[in-house]
Amino acid sequence: MTKADWKYFRTQLLAWYLPERRPMPWKEHRDAYNIWLSEIILQQTRVEQGRAYYERFAETYPTVADLAAADDDAVMKLWEGLGYYSRARNLLRAARMVVAEYGGQFPDTADKLRKLPGVGPYTAAAIASFAFGEQVAVVDGNVYRILARYAGNSTPIDSTPGKKLFAQLATDALGDVPAARFNQAIMDFGALICTPKRASCKECPLSTNCRAFNNGQVYELPVKQKTLKRRDRHFHYLVIKDDADRTIIRQRQGKDIWKDLYEFPLIETVSNEVGTQELAHHPDWPEWLPAAELEFTKRSQVYKQQLTHQTIYVSFHTFRWGLMPGSIENYLLPQNKLLDKFAFPRVITKYIEDKTLLLDLF
Numbered sequence: 001m002t003k004a005d006w007k008y009f010r011t012q013l014l015a016w017y018l019p020e021r022r023p024m025p026w027k028e029h030r031d032a033y034n035i036w037l038s039e040i041i042l043q044q045t046r047v048e049q050g051r052a053y054y055e056r057f058a059e060t061y062p063t064v065a066d067l068a069a070a071d072d073d074a075v076m077k078l079w080e081g082l083g084y085y086s087r088a089r090n091l092l093r094a095a096r097m098v099v100a101e102y103g104g105q106f107p108d109t110a111d112k113l114r115k116l117p118g119v120g121p122y123t124a125a126a127i128a129s130f131a132f133g134e135q136v137a138v139v140d141g142n143v144y145r146i147l148a149r150y151a152g153n154s155t156p157i158d159s160t161p162g163k164k165l166f167a168q169l170a171t172d173a174l175g176d177v178p179a180a181r182f183n184q185a186i187m188d189f190g191a192l193i194c195t196p197k198r199a200s201c202k203e204c205p206l207s208t209n210c211r212a213f214n215n216g217q218v219y220e221l222p223v224k225q226k227t228l229k230r231r232d233r234h235f236h237y238l239v240i241k242d243d244a245d246r247t248i249i250r251q252r253q254g255k256d257i258w259k260d261l262y263e264f265p266l267i268e269t270v271s272n273e274v275g276t277q278e279l280a281h282h283p284d285w286p287e288w289l290p291a292a293e294l295e296f297t298k299r300s301q302v303y304k305q306q307l308t309h310q311t312i313y314v315s316f317h318t319f320r321w322g323l324m325p326g327s328i329e330n331y332l333l334p335q336n337k338l339l340d341k342f343a344f345p346r347v348i349t350k351y352i353e354d355k356t357l358l359l360d361l362f
């Protein structure tokens, strides 16, 4: 692609861009805190879903100092349902770092912003350009797609040479026009025109020069080296209640998914075809739980939760345990009616909601 091709690209893109075409609450903001908050919430989340979360966070924690001083559990609870909980943990760590190391002011360059937990090259470039006017182009999945198609380039976007090449193409495309406007424009363009599966090439202001369009390769680009492999996991939750309406839960620890969220005692099996009685002989069955004292009530349907690399199939097995002790090491025994105070993975929240809807509380 020549310099003239990139000049055409940015001129056409900026002429097409109208901020109100895709209204976002954070487009009105130019301060780093609100931009950062919205960018972190929107990573791996659809805009329609992210918007409500962004508004809730911005209202509950109006400044980075408010967020830094927040209780960890309260932040996890507010995040509940958004998934990818490492983002919530990084959100808190980054807010505390901004307060402790930068006196409550966000650093003003993409290079420095990248040192904050959870802030990658894309988010750093977005904050630096929107809040501080730094001349730096954002590069994310949308940008890869638009550039690969416009330039007709089939270098895999997830390879090391591909990442370097597309970062350079993004800089060539940006040229000397204001980065904040260009970055907003290219993101809106990726969401509205040059979309993954149904690109609006006929209405596209770039089509005259677009190599993929002119060569009939729109849906062959961009190219990826690796295709995602998913693995299946089968979870069995023991929902154990006593006569005082207490239920046993614990907080997840370690490196696995859903760290810091709450759950019922868990047994993970290699397939879902396991009878409730068989679970008592499984190595994950808790040592402190005497199977003979439990009265089995019900087994739920199988719930499914799709994560990026894993599909989780979940069955809930309900029991009454009249002789439940006053406390159990590493577990909590809250009253049923207090369960909604805890942050659970989405699949457990869904199960609890279904039970509540049916007035079938265990």
Ligand code: SF4
Pocket (backbone or CB within 6 Å): 146, 149, 150, 193, 194, 195, 199, 200, 201, 202, 204, 205, 206, 207, 210, 211, 212, 213, 218
């Ligand atoms: S012509 Fe089609 S493929 Fe090319 S940039 Fe426009 S929408 Fe994307």
